[in-house]
Amino acid sequence: MVFGWEGVNSQYRPPNLGLSFEFLVFYLGVLMGAGVLNIVKNIERTKDLSSFMIYAYVNIFVLLLIGFMVVIFPCFYLLQHELYFPFVMIYDEMEEITIIYTMGIGYILTMFSFVMVFPYVILYYQSVRKFHITQPSHSDRIRAILEKENEEVDLDAFIAEEEIRRSEQKTQERKEMYFRSYMLREGGM
Numbered sequence: 001m002v003f004g005w006e007g008v009n010s011q012y013r014p015p016n017l018g019l020s021f022e023f024l025v026f027y028l029g030v031l032m033g034a035g036v037l038n039i040v041k042n043i044e045r046t047k048d049l050s051s052f053m054i055y056a057y058v059n060i061f062v063l064l065l066i067g068f069m070v071v072i073f074p075c076f077y078l079l080q081h082e083l084y085f086p087f088v089m090i091y092d093e094m095e096e097i098t099i100i101y102t103m104g105i106g107y108i109l110t111m112f113s114f115v116m117v118f119p120y121v122i123l124y125y126q127s128v129r130k131f132h133i134t135q136p137s138h139s140d141r142i143r144a145i146l147e148k149e150n151e152e153v154d155l156d157a158f159i160a161e162e163e164i165r166r167s168e169q170k171t172q173e174r175k176e177m178y179f180r181s182y183m184l185r186e187g188g189m
Helices: 007-012 021-040 049-080 105-130 138-149 155-186
Strands: 087-092 097-102
Touching: 021 049, 049 105
Parallel strands: none
Antiparallel strands: 087 097
16 A cells, blocks of 8 residues: 555555645645744734734635635535545445545544634634734823823812811810819819
8 A cells, every 4th residue: 555556455545536636735835834933923912913913814715725624625525526425435346345534633623623723713803903002102101101190289178177186176175184183173083
């Protein structure tokens, strides 16, 4: 099998899938390249999200490639070879061989990768597209700090509070004086 199909088994050789070797190398290269870009270029550590738009488009392209490999390519392959089910067993009575056409682990992993990559790509694209990180200028920062630290000074309120405090103090002093004089007149407790 490694060096080609020869002998009796050549009649059971699967038909050509229609994808060139170059396309598969391109597909794997784009997948690995997008993975490395997503690891190296993190949108959480940047200050300029608009520069990440090209990476968002690369992620969308990867999503479309995975969608092509999951949906479009298998449909054309299965329909072309009259395989209408994801699992078919054909028994050849003359050769007494059972041929099994099924979805392999690679296709199942590709489906899972599409399901896992889809929300990430959409969130990545929306984050880069909608959100902008703005850096306030130094004068804006200073103004905000001054507004936060400087409260409005209302002198009339301070004067009124002080007068109320003094009148309460005088009232308390009068009560204490009255109590002391009462105690002195009555002779103690």
